[in-house]
Amino acid sequence: MKPKTLEFSLLFILLAMLTCGRLFAQQGTTNRGDIEFSFANPDLVEWEGESYFSLDVMASSAESDQRLGTGIVLLNYNPEAFGFNVRTNNNVIVTQGNLVYREPFPFYYFIINDNTSTRLAITFEYLYSAGNGGLLSTTPQQLFNVKFKVLDTGHRAGIGFQQNMMSNQQYWDDNATLFDPVVAQDVENSLIPILPQHIALTIIGNVLFVSWDQVSGCTYSVYSAVDPLANDWQLEASGLTESAWSQAVEEDKKFFRVTATGTQ
Structure with a gap:
């Protein structure tokens, strides 16, 4: 009878080790989510x-x-x-x-x-x-x-x-x-475009016009600032396909800049 008891004990220990091993593997998972x-x-x-x-x-x-x-x-x-x-x-x-x-x-x-x-x-x-x-x-x-x-x-x-x-x-x-x-x-x-050149500002009546040279394959954004040195430029318009933009005159002094973004 003793050999059977020993065999049963070893089997129980082996099952316990396998169970603990599965639990440890679950706790040690290293991949989760995308x-x-x-x-x-x-x-x-x-x-x-x-x-x-x-x-x-x-x-x-x-x-x-x-x-x-x-x-x-x-x-x-x-x-x-x-x-x-x-x-x-x-x-x-x-x-x-x-x-x-x-x-x-x-x-x-x-x-x-x-x-x-x-x-x-x-x-x-x-x-x-x-x-x-x-x-x-x-x-x-x-x-x-x-x-x-x-x-x-x-x-x-x-x-x-x-x-x-x-x-x-x-x-x-x-x-x-x-x-x-x-x-x-x-x-x-x-496309990294050539920056728009020859930017011009014209006021006719109460309307301000900004124009620039066309850059092939680009759309344009217009920014404005009260102080150009303050690095606080505000977006006025984006996605423009024409090399001109206008708005009503609202302030006594304002600075403008134009950027070009290449299309795919």
């Missing part, structure tokens, strides 16, 4: 007297209750428009977006490096506790804005994600659970 990166709001802007191609990098998830932790975005770009090694040459500006920006203390720390001579690596490190990271939604939210200094016009932006290197690099705000899958297939290939 995350998708995309682009929005491409524009040609002026920053401290230089021309930049501005672009928002957005993040979203098809599932609810997904909070963003540490991750990395890898952006390929066209060196004909922006040159090589944009970080090393100080030809790029990155600003935190509303998904991750917090005051008065930052929850995320951004690290910007050249991954290759034509690829930018933007790492966002989550510094706070689980349950407080940026809450993703099905509607894309701004993760950050990136501005590439334009070194030459007349070229396509050629900006796209390096998706294969971004997989297994995006974490929940516990910085342990991975998002899976990671989708980053969007491409921004707008």
Whole structure:
């Protein structure tokens, strides 16, 4: 009888170990939910007297209750428009977006490096506790804005994600659970246009007219400011297809600028 008792005891221990093993595997799951990166709001802007191609990098998830932790975005770009090694040459500006920006203390720390001579690596490190990271939604939210200094016009932006290197690099705000899958297939290939030239302002009666030289393959945006040095330009009109715009005269003094955005 003793051998049978020993056999039964060993069988019981083995079953208990298998049960615990299954529970441990469930608790140690490292993949949860999806995350998708995309682009929005491409524009040609002026920053401290230089021309930049501005672009928002957005993040979203098809599932609810997904909070963003540490991750990395890898952006390929066209060196004909922006040159090589944009970080090393100080030809790029990155600003935190509303998904991750917090005051008065930052929850995320951004690290910007050249991954290759034509690829930018933007790492966002989550510094706070689980349950407080940026809450993703099905509607894309701004993760950050990136501005590439334009070194030459007349070229396509050629900006796209390096998706294969971004997989297994995006974490929940516990910085342990991975998002899976990671989708980053969007491409921004707008033409970097020649800036509109010979901008003219004319007032006829109570109507103000702004005109400029046509730039092939572009739409236009008109901005105004009371003080051009305050960097507080207000959008007056966008998506214009004609090289002219007008409005009623409302103030004694106002400054205007025009930007062109290349169409696909």
